[in-house]
Amino acid sequence: MSPPTLAVFKLASCDGCQLTLLDCEDELLGLSGQVEIAHFLEASSAVRPGPYDLTLVEGSVTTPADAERVHEIRAASRHLVTIGACATAGGIQALRDFADVEEFSRTVYARPDYIDTLATSTPVSAHVDVDFELRGCPVDRRQLLEVITAYLAGRKPDIPNNSVCFECKRRGTVCVTVAHGTPCLGPVTHAGCGAICPAYGRGCYGCFGPSGSVNLPALIPVLHRDGMDDRDAERFLHTFNTAAFEKELRR
Numbered sequence: 001m002s003p004p005t006l007a008v009f010k011l012a013s014c015d016g017c018q019l020t021l022l023d024c025e026d027e028l029l030g031l032s033g034q035v036e037i038a039h040f041l042e043a044s045s046a047v048r049p050g051p052y053d054l055t056l057v058e059g060s061v062t063t064p065a066d067a068e069r070v071h072e073i074r075a076a077s078r079h080l081v082t083i084g085a086c087a088t089a090g091g092i093q094a095l096r097d098f099a100d101v102e103e104f105s106r107t108v109y110a111r112p113d114y115i116d117t118l119a120t121s122t123p124v125s126a127h128v129d130v131d132f133e134l135r136g137c138p139v140d141r142r143q144l145l146e147v148i149t150a151y152l153a154g155r156k157p158d159i160p161n162n163s164v165c166f167e168c169k170r171r172g173t174v175c176v177t178v179a180h181g182t183p184c185l186g187p188v189t190h191a192g193c194g195a196i197c198p199a200y201g202r203g204c205y206g207c208f209g210p211s212g213s214v215n216l217p218a219l220i221p222v223l224h225r226d227g228m229d230d231r232d233a234e235r236f237l238h239t240f241n242t243a244a245f246e247k248e249l250r251r
């Protein structure tokens with residue numbers, strides 16, 4: 001019997017999540033014995049057409065061409081998993097959702113007339129059905145391996161939907177907000193990184209996006225108490241997962 005096929009595709013993104021997969025090194029070698037890596041341009045120019053058993057998609061939909069391509073990818077994929085803040089929330093490029101994209105193009109490019117872009121940056125799930133969304137900017141390698149392994153084994157990925165606060169408690173990190181009044185998005189941010197930033201004495205800035213049970217409006221007065229004005233709080237939330245946190249604020 002031929003092994004299951006794995007494909008990796010990229011839309012608008014920085015490649016950091018694909019690099020996380022390449023960074024798996026030893027595990028990737030083990031994986032390559034269990035699957036046929038059929039399409040992964042960051043690793044090899046040898047590609048074969050679908051259908052694919054498991055497809056990972058990095059990046060957001062920002063151009064008319066990507067909006068079409070994502071349907072082709074979906075049609076060629078038995079399971080489709082999106083990886084990273086770009087693919088699951090529109091990424092930092094979704095800052096355009098709250099601005100004038102044509103003004104951005106005129107400011108950045110010498111020939112904006114060459115630019116063919118959409119006015120928004122949207123997650124893949126806004127266009128096609130997605131089987132699983134793995135958060136993070138970039139994704140965590142242990143979580144990425146868990147998701148791939150789970151789909152190859154035919155089971156549900158074991159990715160808890162709780163917040164970074166749970167990870168601080170688990171590793172015994174003293175809460176930076178309670179102990180030092182440091183602004184922190186940990187209470188509303190999806191777990192997965194192992195609470196790296198609070199472990200080094202700084203607040204979480206939300207690179208994994210909203211967790212499963214978010215009460216973002218309740219956190220805003222705490223950010224104010226800890227010295228942020230409205231503009232600081234807005235900038236704090238408008239980074240890698242800007243559209244996802246904005247959605248939570250408007251809920």
Ligand code: SF4
Pocket residue numbers: 013014015016017018058059083084085086087091136137138139240
């Ligand atoms: S989620 Fe972050 S690391 Fe991944 S592709 Fe987007 S910008 Fe890069």
Ligand code: SF4
Pocket residue numbers: 164189190193194195196197198203204205206207208
């Ligand atoms: S910003 Fe938050 S989610 Fe991102 S690595 Fe730091 S603690 Fe983890």
